[in-house]
Amino acid sequence: MCDNLHIHGLKMPESMDEETRSQLCPVVYAVSKLGGKWKLIVVHNLIDGPLRFGELRRAIPDITQRMLTLTLRELEEDGIVNRHVFEVVPPHVEYSLTEVGQGLESVMSSLGDWGRANFAQKRNAVAQTA
């Protein structure tokens, strides 16, 4: 499953440098980058192509402006999302997945498959018995 047994749950404080982090279990590392309430939701919404800040807000009705900003900033820092500012007024900013972010496509799709298979049974049942 993973090279580094027995350290799957280690803390990763700011003080720990990238090199040390990279020696930990990749699953733990991935989880640490994608944790939080909104990160995977935002990535999910960007899979099909770039969206503007406002478009993302409308696509994720329950996210607040603040959380969308924070989430995007963190995804940007981690090299998962690109921020492209058009120097116009009113402002126009587009967010897209980097190559690293695109690499999450199979994660997102298997996550979707799992959700569909295990928790959307009623909807499927209705559709199939019709």
Add this chain to the structure above:
Amino acid sequence: MCDNLHIHGLKMPESMDEETRSQLCPVVYAVSKLGGKWKLIVVHNLIDGPLRFGELRRAIPDITQRMLTLTLRELEEDGIVNRHVFEVVPPHVEYSLTEVGQGLESVMSSLGDWGRANFAQKRNAVAQTA
């Protein structure tokens, strides 16, 4: 990507019943079941087979007893983890993935691939330049 555009970020309060939930985007649903600091870590550790409570604790050194208990209880409620109590003294309890939980194997492996590819570069680089 998903049947239900525009509702990817909806809240899922307790008051919302299973039927309503199942009509939401499967990715959002999956994320809601697997959120939290420890859930995926625990699932990851159970992928290779059942473990006892104490074994899980040792495998995830930074988790507290309390958080392990809480996490396992929630995974159990959601049908992802099985709890098997052996009626002996001292207690012996084994945790394993249900079929639903096993369905997360591809999620875990693509997550691992992504982590390995994007954040463990130094270790790979060292290994490859040697």
Add this chain to the structure above:
DNA sequence: AAGTATACTTACAAAAATGTGCCTAAAGCA
């Protein structure tokens, strides 16, 4: 009789995550 082992529970405390409300800039348009 006291200590060991295992899998917890509970009350309380601290920390982290998230939400709210209000404010800004700068150009275009009525």
Add this chain to the structure above:
DNA sequence: TGCTTTAGGCACATTTTTGTAAGTATACTT
């Protein structure tokens, strides 16, 4: 002049999550 639009920033408040420390039960061993 003042309203609209877009993408935020900021201070503060609240909620949610996580951690700490202590206690419980019971059979077996020393």
